[in-house]
Amino acid sequence: MTDLRELYQDIILDHARHPRNFAANAQATHQAHGHNPLCGDTVTVYLKLDDQGRVTAANFQGHGCAISLASASLMTETVLGKTGAQIDELFADFQARVTGGKDTAPPPELADDAERLAALVGVKAYPSRVKCAVLPWHALQSALSGGESGGGA
């Protein structure tokens, strides 16, 4: 597979064309905005957490390239039902992979999700695009930690 085909895998293009959970959520308990000043991409992440701190709804809105849309779309699917600690583990693994590092060997119950997110590993050949992939995750993290933020600049 060429680098370009690895980047724009069918699953990425599918999520970019038809982003899942692409909506605002008025019931969100946590939300945050991410912005990449370099390219102007924006994303707002909406989360609803239950008493145990598990994500019961994850949505996003915004505009951006296929990579950031697909990343946000896959992210909102993956974090559903997860705790903050699990999300941290998934993000650490994701970030390691997309920046060309080794996967962090997440615990077995997260392995499938980590593998799914790894559809985005193609960006590692495109350093200028890595920030597109991590932008939604930075917004998610700042939503969880309760803040509005400039996000993954």
Next chain:
Amino acid sequence: MDHLPSPLASDAKSPLDGAILKKQFPIFANDAAKNPTKPLVYLDSGASTQKPATVIAAIRDFYENYYANIHRGVYRFSQRASDAVEQSRVAVQKLINAPSADNIVFTSGTTEGLNLLAATLPYSPLLKKGDRVVISELEHHANIVPWQMMRDRHRIDLAVAPIDRNPDSDNYGGIDRDALAKLLQKPTRLLAITHSANATGASVPVAEIIAAAHRHGILVAIDGAQAVAHQRVDVQALDCDFYVFSGHKIYGPTGVGVLYGRGEYLAALPPYQTGGDMIEVVSFEKTSFQPPPQRFEAGTPDIAAIIGIKAAIEFLQAVGLARIAAHEHGLVAYALAELAAIPEITIMPAGRKRDGVVSFTLGKIHPHDLGTILDDDNIAIRAGHHCAQPLLRCLGVAATARASFGVYNEFSDIDRLCASLRRAQAMWG
């Protein structure tokens, strides 16, 4: 230094051949050695032009044969370097037809030139609290933000001249002359406007606008970053008060730019940065400053870049600015026609006259994805907001893809661009 081979200099009237020009730029041959099947198509001259061998050689010659700091040593090399800097000043003077080399201030680039003006004008008799400055919606951030800072620090009024937003107008995307005229009827001290919009290629009829502004006694500063390498610029014919541009966009090095100012206005401005080279006498009580242009050139400049800009100017003159303008308008006309044939393409409007830039969006494909796909075909374009977020907002988009042209482009570059755009469309399905 080497002279340009004859195909360039010989027939000043013949059209330019991008393929021949490419040979002057080592990057194309060097890249072709690595990518023989898909040689580099460089369509980002608006961001920065590639460098001809003569410019690279001039810089190298300085570092290898007479490197020294300027204005400081009595020894040969320092004298020679100082002379070379002053020769570059004269070359710039001639290029833009300034009355004297003293009208030419070397800066680090357009950005610094505009910041210098915005930082010093409020401390001069030329601009005072409550005065009004007008800019336009076509501006690069470098011709917006310094004026905003000035507005906030010195309580100066800032107004923005709109573009024509009527899609049915033949001037759609160009500066709205009627609205500008109305703005200038109100008391205004300065108009700071681009010669050519980097994000869309909209060409601004600055000569007429300057004449109109001067009828109201308004000073005019022109951001010429996108003009000097693409058309003949004559600051006396334009009658502008200030004119700024960057070396790296005129086939010269990064690190050097030019601020042209009318003599009496430069003389009215206080120093910008202070330190060495710009003083007459320093004591702890009081310092007196050099006259312009040295007053504005504190500290050691990018000497190699200043030397390089002379070689760039010689390159421009050898090729001929009239030929360059004709060449690039031919490329733009061809690009517009070819791009228009691609389904779902939207070309950003540029008013009545377009310089060597075509900005566009393609269906739902984000410009960044286009940039990456085109790069895979070894085609370099710019994708994003082009440091002109307000303009893109006016046009209702957050980002575009932009092809911008230079002397080395050929029709076949545009064919490659179009083929790659169609490939992107096929991928997106």
